[in-house]
Amino acid sequence: MTRYAAMFAKNEGALGAFLMLGDPGIAACEGYLDALVEGGADMIELGIPFSDPIADGPVIQAAAVRALRAEVRTGDCLQMIARFRARYPSVPVGVLTYANIVAARGIERFAVELAEAGADSLLVADVPSLEARPYAAAARAAGIEPVMIAAPNTPDEVIGRIASLSSGYTYCVARAGVTGADRMLTLDHRRLFAALAGAGAPPPVLGFGISSPSQVAEALAHGARGVICGSALVDRIARGAPPAEIASFVGELKAATVLDFATPGI
Amino acid sequence: MLKDGRFGRFGGAYVPEILVPAITALERAFLATRDDPGFQAELDGLLTTYAGRPTPLTRCRNLGAGKARIYLKREDLLHGGAHKTNQVLAQGLLAQRMGKRRLIAETGAGQHGVATAMAGALLGFETRIYMGADDVERQQLNVFRMELMGAEVVPVTTGGRTLKDAVNEALRDWTASFADTHYLLGTVAGPHPFPLMVREFQRVIGREARVQILEIEGRLPDAVIACVGGGSNAIGIFADFIADEEVALIGVEAAGKGLEGRDHAATLLRGRTGVLHGAETFLLQDKDGQVDDTWSVSAGLDYPAVGPEHAHLKEIGRAEYVGATDEEALAAFVALARSEGIIPAFESAHAVAHALKLAGESDDHPVLLVNLSGRGDKDMASAQRLLK
Numbered sequence: 001m002t003r004y005a006a007m008f009a010k011n012e013g014a015l016g017a018f019l020m021l022g023d024p025g026i027a028a029c030e031g032y033l034d035a036l037v038e039g040g041a042d043m044i045e046l047g048i049p050f051s052d053p054i055a056d057g058p059v060i061q062a063a064a065v066r067a068l069r070a071e072v073r074t075g076d077c078l079q080m081i082a083r084f085r086a087r088y089p090s091v092p093v094g095v096l097t098y099a100n101i102v103a104a105r106g107i108e109r110f111a112v113e114l115a116e117a118g119a120d121s122l123l124v125a126d127v128p129s130l131e132a133r134p135y136a137a138a139a140r141a142a143g144i145e146p147v148m149i150a151a152p153n154t155p156d157e158v159i160g161r162i163a164s165l166s167s168g169y170t171y172c173v174a175r176a177g178v179t180g181a182d183r184m185l186t187l188d189h190r191r192l193f194a195a196l197a198g199a200g201a202p203p204p205v206l207g208f209g210i211s212s213p214s215q216v217a218e219a220l221a222h223g224a225r226g227v228i229c230g231s232a233l234v235d236r237i238a239r240g241a242p243p244a245e246i247a248s249f250v251g252e253l254k255a256a257t258v259l260d261f262a263t264p265g266i
Numbered sequence: 267m268l269k270d271g272r273f274g275r276f277g278g279a280y281v282p283e284i285l286v287p288a289i290t291a292l293e294r295a296f297l298a299t300r301d302d303p304g305f306q307a308e309l310d311g312l313l314t315t316y317a318g319r320p321t322p323l324t325r326c327r328n329l330g331a332g333k334a335r336i337y338l339k340r341e342d343l344l345h346g347g348a349h350k351t352n353q354v355l356a357q358g359l360l361a362q363r364m365g366k367r368r369l370i371a372e373t374g375a376g377q378h379g380v381a382t383a384m385a386g387a388l389l390g391f392e393t394r395i396y397m398g399a400d401d402v403e404r405q406q407l408n409v410f411r412m413e414l415m416g417a418e419v420v421p422v423t424t425g426g427r428t429l430k431d432a433v434n435e436a437l438r439d440w441t442a443s444f445a446d447t448h449y450l451l452g453t454v455a456g457p458h459p460f461p462l463m464v465r466e467f468q469r470v471i472g473r474e475a476r477v478q479i480l481e482i483e484g485r486l487p488d489a490v491i492a493c494v495g496g497g498s499n500a501i502g503i504f505a506d507f508i509a510d511e512e513v514a515l516i517g518v519e520a521a522g523k524g525l526e527g528r529d530h531a532a533t534l535l536r537g538r539t540g541v542l543h544g545a546e547t548f549l550l551q552d553k554d555g556q557v558d559d560t561w562s563v564s565a566g567l568d569y570p571a572v573g574p575e576h577a578h579l580k581e582i583g584r585a586e587y588v589g590a591t592d593e594e595a596l597a598a599f600v601a602l603a604r605s606e607g608i609i610p611a612f613e614s615a616h617a618v619a620h621a622l623k624l625a626g627e628s629d630d631h632p633v634l635l636v637n638l639s640g641r642g643d644k645d646m647a648s649a650q651r652l653l654k
Contacts, residue, residue: 050555050556051425051556051557052425052430052431052434052542052543052557053434054281054282054434054437054438054543055282055441057438058424061424061425062424065424065425068556073554074554074555075554098541099280099541100540100541100542100549100551100555100557101554101555102555103539103540103541103546103555104540104551104553104554104555105554105555125282126280126281126282126541126544127280128279128280128281128282128283128285128286129283129286130267130279130286131278131279131280148283149282149283149284150283151283151284153284153287154283154284154286154287155287158283158286162283173284
């Protein structure tokens with residue numbers, strides 16, 4: 001059983017926690033990674049910084065800038081993943097990055113290096129399902145699960161393609177936009193979860209804009225199998241929060257995933 | 267999507283899944299205009315009565331005399347002062363047909379922003395221009411021009427605070443706003459359908475020039491020369507000559523302070539294949555794929571990627587790409603002003619510089635067609651500073 005499958009087999013919502021690798025520096029970031037696990041995160045999503053992150057809002061972009069200013073390179077990120085894997089053999093680790101970071105090493109080589117470091121999945125933010133075939137094939141060949149993004153405005157035929165290409169989980173975006181953009185459209189994602197289920201896509205995990213226990217509970221009540229909290233964590237790191245505060249915040253979010261299943265109807 | 271948006275192995279649509287419906291709708295609307303006589307008639311009307319097409323083809327009386335016959339395609343005489351006007355009018359009309367009420371655009375030095383503000387004013391759109399905060403500081407006059415025409419200029423303080431960061435910000439806006447907003451991208455870069463669409467909206471340059479030079483010379487030129495940043499003026503003048511194998515197509519990149527260092531924007535000469543702003547193309551980047559900051563005296567060429575069709579034309583050997591340094595471009599800028607009484611944009615001066623180089627090297631009196639893509643008014647303050 002894959003690490004993601006084992007995680008979803010537990011009878012509770014999965015809490016994913018996102019950090020940018022190397023933010024604000026390698027050693028400090030590793031301290032935060034430990035805090036995520038300590039706080040109760042079920043899955044860890046790790047960004048590899050890119051200079052031009054078009055799918056991210058200002059908070060995540062600023063994290064990439066901090067990591068790059070600290071001279072964190074892709075090779076450093078792979079080593080951080082490998083060290084995390086050595087510390088936590090069973091926690092699923094997903095990598096989020098951009099096409100050019102993957103292309104610079106070569107798609108096949110990148111996937112192999114991710115697998116050797118012990119990562120479980122790869123999501124390339126600017127590779128839509130339309131362009132995803134070579135990325136998904138290279139990932140699978142290396143034993144990495146290709147994760148894809150679905151949005152409330154994603155048409156059914158694209159959902160079908162996502163279902164056939166991806167595995168691990170489906171990264172669902174909560175609204176049409178990037179985190180922190182000033183003009184947001186709130187769209188219903190219940191329809192999306194139903195469409196994904198109908199197409200046989202991997203379990204839906206809701207990301208983007210998750211920052212409070214009530215949002216976690218609501219997402220799970222609407223049919224998400226998990227949530228990913230990113231900007232809210234990264235923002236705390238940007239403000240210099242100590243690892244203990246991060247662990248405690250993660251703990252609050254995690255409590256809401258258990259609560260949801262204990263109290264149906266929220 | 268109806269097409270894969272590829273030029274050979276380059277191009278494509280590398281955007282977040284959430285933007286795919288936006289570019290799919292744009293592709294559909296664009297392809298529909300090709301068979302829509304109403305659209306073409308309205309666009310032709312605007313190009314003629316508002317923008318001032320056709321632009322003349324000017325034979326240089328003095329520049330290169332005795333060595334070559336240099337012809338200038340006078341996009342500098344277009345309303346707005348550059349070729350940008352051609353395609354902002356076309357995309358503006360397209361956005362109207364798509365029922366959008368708002369335009370957004372990126373700009374570097376401000377030329378595309380000014381052009382978009384112009385189209386926004388003319389066609390009744392709310393218009394927002396993203397511009398790197400450093401560029402806003404350097405190009406106050408263009409910021410004022412945009413605001414005068416009713417556009418809102420948003421300084422971008424993220425990343426390197428220049429053109430590529432403005433593109434990032436415009437793409438972010440569009441991701442949240444495409445229901446009522448058209449992203450009026452300024453060049454033949456970006457995801458499909460922009461490279462194809464902007465080429466089609468700019469190919470009027472070469473279509474006119476081909477007819478004009480055949481009328482005057484009775485034959486095709488030996489070479490067509492244009493500067494390349496993103497590459498829209500170059501594709502615009504190349505497109506109708508691509509099938510004419512005997513015509514050399516030459517793109518001139520900004521070699522800045524020299525190709526040996528890092529202070530240039532010669533993407534095709536010094537870059538590697540990568541993915542930026544939606545397209546697989548040549549990029550100036552480090553070994554890990556982090557995109558470089560670039561340098562050119564001309565802000566319009568100061569971009570680390572290039573339109574994917576240029577990458578393809580280079581790879582198949584149909585077009586040749588060369589560099590002109592800041593110094594060479596400035597020398598050509600002065601030469602054209604002194605010898606012909608025409609002050610070119612710094613961008614276009616790169617193309618003039620290469621034409622002068624060719625004229626000096628050849629004994630065959632070649633016929634050279636240069637796209638004078640814009641006029642130099644915007645560069646007066648810099649020129650004054652640099653030439654003193």
